[in-house]
Amino acid sequence: MDGFIREFLRELNFGQGVALSFSSINDQYLALARTVRHYLMARWLGTLRRQFETQAKGVAYLSAEYLLGRQLGNALLATGLTDIVEEGLAKCGIDLATLRAQEVEPGLGNGGLGRLAACFIDSLATMSVPCVGYGIRYEYGIFRQTFEDGRQVEQPDNWLALGSPWEFPHPEAAQIVNFAGHTETYEEDGTVRSRWIPGWSVQAIPYNYMVPGYQNGRVNTLRLWSAVATNAFDLRIFNSGDYAEAVRAQTFAENISKVLYPEDSTPQGKELRLQQQYFFVSASIHDFIDNVLPADFDLTHLPDRVIFQLNDTHPVIGVPELMRVLVDEKDFDWDDAWEITKKCFAYTCHTLLPEALEVWSVDLLGRLLPRHLEIIYRINDEFLDEVRERFGDDELRIRRMSIIAEHPERSVRMAYLATVAGSKVNGVAELHSQLLRDKVLPDFDEFYPGKFINVTNGVTPRRFIRLANPALSELITDALGVGWLTDLERLRELEPYAEDEEFKERFRAVKAHNKRRLSRVLVDRDGTSVDDDHLLDVMVKRLHEYKRQTLKLLHIVTLYDRITSGEVKPADIVPRTFIFGAKAAPGYRMAKEIIHLINAVGSVVNADPAVEGRLKVLFPPNYNVTLAEKVIPAADLSEQISLAGKEASGTGNMKFALNGALTIGTDDGANIEIRELVGDDNFFLFGLLEPEVEALYAKGYVPSSFYESDEGLHRAIDMIARGTFSGGDRGVFDGLVSNLLYDDRFMALADYRAYIDAQDEVDKAYLDEDRWTRSAILNVARTGFFSSDRSMRNYIDRIWHTPPSF
Ligand code: 26W
Secondary structure, eight states, X not given: OHHHHHHHHHIIIIISOOOGGGOOHHHXXXXXXXXXXXXXXXXXXXXHHHHHHHOOOEEEEEOSOEXXXXXXXXXXXXXXXXXXXXXXXXXXXXXXXXXXXXXXXXXXXXXXXXXXXXXXXXXXXXXXXXEEEEEEOOSBXXXXXXXXXXXXXXXXXXXXXXXXXXXXXXXXXXXXXXXXXXXXXXXXXXXXXXXXXXXXXXXXXXXEEEEEOSXXXXXXXXXXXXXXXXXXXXXXXXXXXXXXXXXXHHHHHHGGGTBOOOOOSXXXXXXXXXXXXXXXXXXXXXXXXXXXXXXXXXXXXXXXXEEEEEESSTTTTHHHHHHHIIIIISOOOHHHHHHHXXXXXEEEOOOOOGGGSOEEEHHHHHHHOHHHHHHHHHHHHHHHHHHHHHHOSOHHHHHHXXXXXXXXXXXXXXXXXXXXXOSOEEXXXXXXXXXXXXXXXXXXXXXXXXTXXXXXXXXXXXXXXXXXXXXXXXXXXXXXXXXXXGXXXXXXXXXXXXXXXXXXXXXHHHHHHHHHHHHHHHHHXXXXXXXXXXXXXEXXXXXXXXXXXXXXXXXXXXXXXXXXXXXXXXXXXXXXXXXXXXXXXXXXXXXXXXXXXXXXXXXXHHHOGGGTTSEEEEOOSSXXXXXXXXXXXXXXXXXXXXXXXXXXXXXXXXXXXHTTOEEEEOSOTTHHXXXXXXXXXXXXXXXXXXXXXXXXXXXXXXXXXXXHHOHHHHHHHHHHHHTTTTTTOSSTTHHHHHHHHHTOTTOHHHHHHHHHHHHHHHHHHXXXXXXXXXXXXXXXXXXXXXXXXXXXXXXXXXXXXXOOOO
């Protein structure tokens, strides 16, 4: 510990340049972060050296998003230094928790897909599998959400402002990334070749981040790229003597990594977004070839050294990029290059919504990446030839399967390109993978037997149990001993404890403790609080109509109606606190109206004395990983209420179950697998099944008929329409109400009655404290399957073939 104190003070004095007595909390935080990273450094260097020596095959995870969460706690956990650091700091009069709270989380992702990438790289490091994560170092991450009069207002997330002690810039390892221009053909040794004469270029500067394995001596690398203007740019403009133009050009280049696109699920087709995608993918592929492989490496063997995993379609432009490198730069012939490329990529799809599948207009792609467009056309021609060979001139089928769509404008279907090039295509939960094969890409499934597989998502237990829920972790360790954190199926051994009175008592105490902890956090950040004796009912996820935050609202409004109409006395209802956390894409109008309505309902319900404090609606702004780590361990009830067939997997659902919340959920995504594991008695299932949803769409869904025939629903919607939550103003939620009554794409009204009935069951179950605790313990005991270590094992065995390497 003395060693730690010495190092910490050294960092504070010589790194930060301040004396302890004059140091700010931020000084102390930065000095601590740098001290801790020193402890990881020898492991990092060792990992890199061994990796180079063994030349083992590794994963290059290509993801436009990494939603990492705070780093300090995880680094302390990985090194096993938490106690020493806590004591050491205390001797200096510093509280570790205060320094941890100083860290601004890097919000370099939107939601599930970005957080999944972060969980996966954690697991790979912990399992000693070689992996480098590649992505973008956005200067501004996901916006900071604030509310003004209940409406969402976005603020820039300047996460780098107070310093970023976890990153290591490597300007000397910059890559040049080219754009635009034109292509030309030329003859060499009697063969016709192509080359690309780019119009402009930028530099990609890598920033390395440590990805420490859990107490195993391994540290993998996350490499995020930042864009700056090239020297050529500077020089040309310097020569032109136009200073203002020089600065403008600089800004133009740097725009590429300036900001994360906050759209989740509806791609905008913006040029800058395609620039971002090509920017990081091109830099990453070149980086791997130049810096990870030895200088004399024969790229014929590239598939023995790397698999590029495509996290959704965002990095799919890497396929024509690798082809271009092989054919144009490394002189491979086309067929050989294609054989290599097909073995080097695999593709994960994260959605089912047709509008979320990325397409790029041929016009835009051809302007920005002319050579890549030619390559895509050739890939498509050869692919369609194969299809013809198999199926004859079935023009309808050809048109359906073409990578190039003709309508509404000629464009490239990135998911098709990924499917044609990928050695495997996977969905992220059983149902999702099935629907992917049956509904989204059925022609491809028929054409490529065995290519489509399922790998159900998972979450890292290091962050989402051990760090987020130390009290539960301690209880588990007391029961099972150590080792469960890297072998999560061992949670099964908790099953007998579901009948153990003392254990149940302690389990309840853990939940109560976590509720109080959450309450303190909410008091500090928003001046709100959670009542100890309330059922804590939580819905946290991006705001989207398919996730159906409105259905949750209709439940709350119904409970409010039951009280205000005198149907029930407040004292007779189970007291509940509802917590919402959700960001809406800034351009998604309906989502923003739903946020407004949640806040409006909260204001009225929370202030109405008739409620007698039995219902409380909280919507802490700016839900992020840091808040998730406090909210999830405190929850009693997990809301997973998407319309069946729409949520690819969900991963929040897994985090809640692992922390002992019961789920109320539809038969969708990974909910299905959760329910199968925990058992029907320990899960509140409701709502239409996916085939029923399809049947209802087919016969013609009339939402207003549900409104007409269900009194409770009628009353709830009328309350909103009448202005109960908008000071009597009927106009405010007009759009939302008519959307529900006359469109309701995601069938909230059709599932309303089933949902309300299921919630009434929840109340009954909660009143039986013993039964509830038993169910909660069984949720923990039976969901070890959802460790991302298990997901990674599946990818390794079935897609990557990258064994651990020590
Ligand atoms: C702007 C284009 C775009 C399109 C889709 C941006 C982001 C997306 C993602 C696919 C959205 C996303 O995060 N999907 C979620 O991925 C999780 C991890 O697999 C799943 O658990 C969620 O169900 C899925 O919605």
